[in-house]
Amino acid sequence: MTRQLLSANHAAALAATLAARANRKDKGFVSGVYPITPSTECMEYLCNQKIEKGRVVRVESEHSAMGVCIGGAAGGARTFTATSSNGLAYMVENCIAAANLRLPVVMAVANRTLGPPWNIWADQGDALLLRDAGIVQFFCASNQEVFDTVLTAFRLAEDKRVMMPVMVCMEGFILSHTTAEIDVPEQGQVDDFLPPTDVPHRLADVPHTLGQVEVPHQTECHRFQHHTAMLGVPEVCLGIQREFGTLFGHHPADPVVAYRAEDAETLIVSMGTIGITAERVVDALREKGQRVGALRVRLFRPLPQDLIRAAFAGTKRIAVLDRNIGLGLGGVLWSDTRALADPGAVVQNYLTGLGGGDVRPEHIEKIVADIASRKISGAPALMEAV
Amino acid sequence: MDTPCSTVRSDAIFRQGNTNCGGCGMSLTLQMLRRAVGDHPVQLVVPACCGAVAGGTFPQSVFGVPTIMSTFASAPAVASGLASVAALNGDKTRIIVLAGDGGTFDIGFATLSAAAERNEDILFICYDNEIYGNTGGQRSSATPQGAVTSNTLDGKPEQKKDMLAVMAAHRIPYAASVSLAHLEDTKRKLSYAVAKEGFRFLHVLSPCPTGWKSEPALGLELVRLAVRSGLWPVYEIFDGKRYVVNIEPDFSEEALDLYLTLQRRFQKSGLKASDLKPAIEKNWQVLRALSGRIVPAQRER
Numbered sequence: 001m002t003r004q005l006l007s008a009n010h011a012a013a014l015a016a017t018l019a020a021r022a023n024r025k026d027k028g029f030v031s032g033v034y035p036i037t038p039s040t041e042c043m044e045y046l047c048n049q050k051i052e053k054g055r056v057v058r059v060e061s062e063h064s065a066m067g068v069c070i071g072g073a074a075g076g077a078r079t080f081t082a083t084s085s086n087g088l089a090y091m092v093e094n095c096i097a098a099a100n101l102r103l104p105v106v107m108a109v110a111n112r113t114l115g116p117p118w119n120i121w122a123d124q125g126d127a128l129l130l131r132d133a134g135i136v137q138f139f140c141a142s143n144q145e146v147f148d149t150v151l152t153a154f155r156l157a158e159d160k161r162v163m164m165p166v167m168v169c170m171e172g173f174i175l176s177h178t179t180a181e182i183d184v185p186e187q188g189q190v191d192d193f194l195p196p197t198d199v200p201h202r203l204a205d206v207p208h209t210l211g212q213v214e215v216p217h218q219t220e221c222h223r224f225q226h227h228t229a230m231l232g233v234p235e236v237c238l239g240i241q242r243e244f245g246t247l248f249g250h251h252p253a254d255p256v257v258a259y260r261a262e263d264a265e266t267l268i269v270s271m272g273t274i275g276i277t278a279e280r281v282v283d284a285l286r287e288k289g290q291r292v293g294a295l296r297v298r299l300f301r302p303l304p305q306d307l308i309r310a311a312f313a314g315t316k317r318i319a320v321l322d323r324n325i326g327l328g329l330g331g332v333l334w335s336d337t338r339a340l341a342d343p344g345a346v347v348q349n350y351l352t353g354l355g356g357g358d359v360r361p362e363h364i365e366k367i368v369a370d371i372a373s374r375k376i377s378g379a380p381a382l383m384e385a386v
Numbered sequence: 387m388d389t390p391c392s393t394v395r396s397d398a399i400f401r402q403g404n405t406n407c408g409g410c411g412m413s414l415t416l417q418m419l420r421r422a423v424g425d426h427p428v429q430l431v432v433p434a435c436c437g438a439v440a441g442g443t444f445p446q447s448v449f450g451v452p453t454i455m456s457t458f459a460s461a462p463a464v465a466s467g468l469a470s471v472a473a474l475n476g477d478k479t480r481i482i483v484l485a486g487d488g489g490t491f492d493i494g495f496a497t498l499s500a501a502a503e504r505n506e507d508i509l510f511i512c513y514d515n516e517i518y519g520n521t522g523g524q525r526s527s528a529t530p531q532g533a534v535t536s537n538t539l540d541g542k543p544e545q546k547k548d549m550l551a552v553m554a555a556h557r558i559p560y561a562a563s564v565s566l567a568h569l570e571d572t573k574r575k576l577s578y579a580v581a582k583e584g585f586r587f588l589h590v591l592s593p594c595p596t597g598w599k600s601e602p603a604l605g606l607e608l609v610r611l612a613v614r615s616g617l618w619p620v621y622e623i624f625d626g627k628r629y630v631v632n633i634e635p636d637f638s639e640e641a642l643d644l645y646l647t648l649q650r651r652f653q654k655s656g657l658k659a660s661d662l663k664p665a666i667e668k669n670w671q672v673l674r675a676l677s678g679r680i681v682p683a684q685r686e687r
């Protein structure tokens with residue numbers, strides 16, 4: 001184990017590199033990459049690593065980047081790509097194909113606002129395009145978390161009970177370009193953590209066709225199988241986390257991270273780095289005697305409903321902070337979780353930092369004051385309007 | 387003449403019971419491929435096209451080799467992934483893309499160009515029925531001048547994209563047009579293209595009785611007429627610079643006339659053989675110059 005100063009982009013690429021090398025004795029590693037701000041440094045770093053039995057294909061578009069990963073995974077190799085924003089939007093068709101084909105592709109996404117109008121700053125709307133596609137989605141809040149999550153993503157994606165793409169999200173610039181010291185394991189430790197990639201339905205000697213025409217009841221069954229496999233992800237995650245902790249000496253972050261939430265009357269719920277700011281606010285308000293807690297949803301798909309419901313239980317006021325907006329309804333995390341609160345609880349949505357706006361402690365303090373004054377839940381509110 | 391083929395693959399690549407129309411050029415291409423691959427292990431990548439439908443419904447498969455259906459625009463990228471795995475693992479598997487004209491000329495064009503530029507170890511076969519057959523026959527950059535499609539009811543006024551010239555500009559190791567009416571030439575090219583390393587592109591004029599509105603039994607005859615008239619030049623390009631004309635047309639106006647009148651797709655636009663002649667002549671002037679053969683090598687018999 002060494003300590004290294006890395007941006008989250010580089011941390012993701014280093015984790016992918018270690019995972020790639022770990023498959024050198026089996027089918028190897030294949031990646032398709034295409035640059036886009038603010039994810040570019042991830043693919044650059046990957047392209048500049050020496051990977052025994054690995055090939056990083058510098059393609060002409062994100063669509064093809066995922067195409068190469070589909071081919072690589074269908075051939076039985078370990079696969080990875082990284083992208084952001086419109087790049088992810090351009091990749092969507094093939095992301096859905098990879099998911100439907102149940103291929104264990106790992107992707108790092110630096111969340112960025114979709115355009116035009118062009119805006120390169122953080123917004124989770126890009127990843128949320130793929131909310132319902134059968135892709136496991138993690139939203140991270142630190143560089144260490146990005147590194148750990150990418151490493152575990154390979155293990156998770158390639159687990160026979162899961163066998164589907166895993167997306168690891170980091171907010172553009174806020175994480176992607178911020179350097180921090182992180183723990184990096186040795187190659188030997190990663191080799192022990194990641195068994196050889198085995199895609200059971202890969203193209204091999206016995207002729208079969210992947211992705212052929214299906215009739216309605218077959219699609220229905222396959223979708224439900226996929227859905228059921230997704231529902232099993234939190235439990236598979238727990239097992240992988242335990243093993244990770246034993247091998248690497250620190251416990252990776254949980255699917256849902258609760259902070260001083262047990263006796264909280266007001267809960268600040270969010271995804272990504274806003275959750276870290278919320279924890280600072282919780283500390284400050286607790287000092288003043290307010291019973292406030294925070295809940296960070298790290299695993300967003302599948303949504304760990306039981307864990308969130310348990311955290312919501314007994315909480316009177318729940319402020320859901322979304323760095324995204326489902327236009328015509330409201331924040332996506334809010335719309336997905338509001339039904340998990342106790343009946344009668346005030347669940348108020350705050351749209352915070354859309355398009356990359358800074359979300360500072362004072363913003364969140366205002367939000368906590370705002371929800372305290374509410375008797376019933378209202379329509380989603382813009383942070384600036386609070 | 388070419389020697390008859392000695393090693394026909396024992397298992398069909400395209401099995402009986404497929405749903406292709408009678409007289410489909412893609413079926414013929416795959417039967418010829420079987421006779422050309424020898425004992426090379428093969429994996430197929432098929433983008434959205436008639437080939438994806440012909441594959442049959444899960445779990446039965448018409449393809450006798452491991453096959454993956456890719457999204458419409460992505461076959462060369464998916465093939466690049468498979469080719470990478472084969473290369474990394476030192477296995478001899480040949481990766482073959484079987485794509486229609488849409489996945490080649492239009493929506494798949496950027497991906498194709500990029501894979502060619504990277505010189506990926508892929509054989510790309512375009513079975514070009516000029517007609518977007520899978521969606522029912524719409525206009526494309528592969529539609530020939532004068533052909534009526536479901537969304538150009540008066541016939542397409544523009545000329546077809548010169549795909550082989552575009553591929554030659556990528557300086558790929560091998561690019562060739564194929565006439566299914568000339569079986570030995572077809573088999574020779576397929577065998578060469580399967581074995582050759584790097585990016586190879588085969589452009590097959592693929593009769594489509596449904597889209598061409600022609601007699602299914604006449605498909606190969608129509609291809610022969612297209613070759614005879616000079617409308618479909620049969621040639622190959624090595625490394626983007628050495629041009630070899632394989633079959634010498636007799637530039638028969640009667641052949642061109644028959645080609646047009648035996649397909650109802652050309653009828654409504656009022657296109658006549660004489661309308662196409664200048665373009666054919668111009669095309670052949672260029673081909674003569676590129677191939678360095680001013681005098682025809684061998685007449686089609």
